Amino acid sequence: MDYSTPPFEVSFKGLLFDMDGTIIDSTAAVVKHWHTVGNEIGVDPEVILQTSHGRRSIDMLKVLSPEKANWEYVRHMEGLLPKLHGADAVEIPGARALLDTLIAASARWAIVTSGTVPLVTGWLDVLKLPHPENLVTAESVANGKPDPACYDLGREKLGLSPDDSSEILVLEDSPAGIRSGKAAGCKVLGLVTSHTAEQVLAAEPDWIVRDLQSVKMVRSDKDGSVTLQISDALAASAPVSNGN
Structure with a gap:
């Protein structure tokens, strides 16, 4: 190019x-984050990572884990990301x-x-x-x-x-x-x-x-x-x- x-x-x-x-x-942090969340909700993290960038977590969860697709969970889960992986x-x-x-x-x-x-x-x-x-x-x-x-x-x-x-x-x-x-x-x-x-x-x-x-x-x-x-x-x- x-x-x-x-x-x-x-x-x-x-x-x-x-x-x-x-x-x-925050790619490195997001990879770690989705591996944690994927294991928590029983979804292959690699499946999540293939389509997650640029999309809202709640929209991903509506497809992959509907019971987790609520703002309380999403805000809590995303709020942990900078706290746990800030160095990444x-x-x-x-x-x-x-x-x-x-x-x-x-x-x-x-x-x-x-x-x-x-x-x-x-x-x-x-x-x-x-x-x-x-x-x-x-x-x-x-x-x-x-x-x-x-x-x-x-x-x-x-x-x-x-x-x-x-x-x-x-x-x-x-x-x-x-x-x-x-x-x-x-x-x-x-x-x-x-x-x-x-x-x-x-x-x-x-x-x-x-x-x-x-x-x-x-x-x-x-x-x-x-x-x-x-x-x-x-x-x-x-x-x-x-x-x-």
Whole structure:
């Protein structure tokens, strides 16, 4: 795969970040976690891991262990993950720097994740990453990714209208999340952090990069809009459209 496109700039009214695989990489922790849970509920952990990334735990449990598919269990189970496996998560390269510049510029951004509140806040605390003013979690919507409901809600939390959707950037790593962002009418930047470039490409994001080291904020406007510079994108996802 050829990650060699020259730097280009795109402008957006707001940014919506997925969490795992986009801001942090907790793969090692999640593998340990699902092995524990799988053994607890009598389901082969490998079966869970094949399809769990980017999807809500409650949606997985509805299929694999319906008696456990309730928010009390899911929130408790996910809340343990950062506490038990905090040392097994790392930042996605470039994530902290990008968030810090957005916060300094008072830009509109939110986290939109398939995780529960205890999971998200637990990881942000463990890694000492900034908490967003606006957060959409598994509990926030009736249907998880790839349904667009979570990104529609994220847009609303930023104070933007449906007409603004094409001027919002979703940052995602999972095919389910990429399809969710596209279904919400947003532009989507796909990260190759948890899936192969071929899998990410098949979900049809607007651009593909290895990680957030390729994304830098270069300007902010008084109306809250920001201009990003994207570099070293996959050649197959060259700048075909502007965020405007």
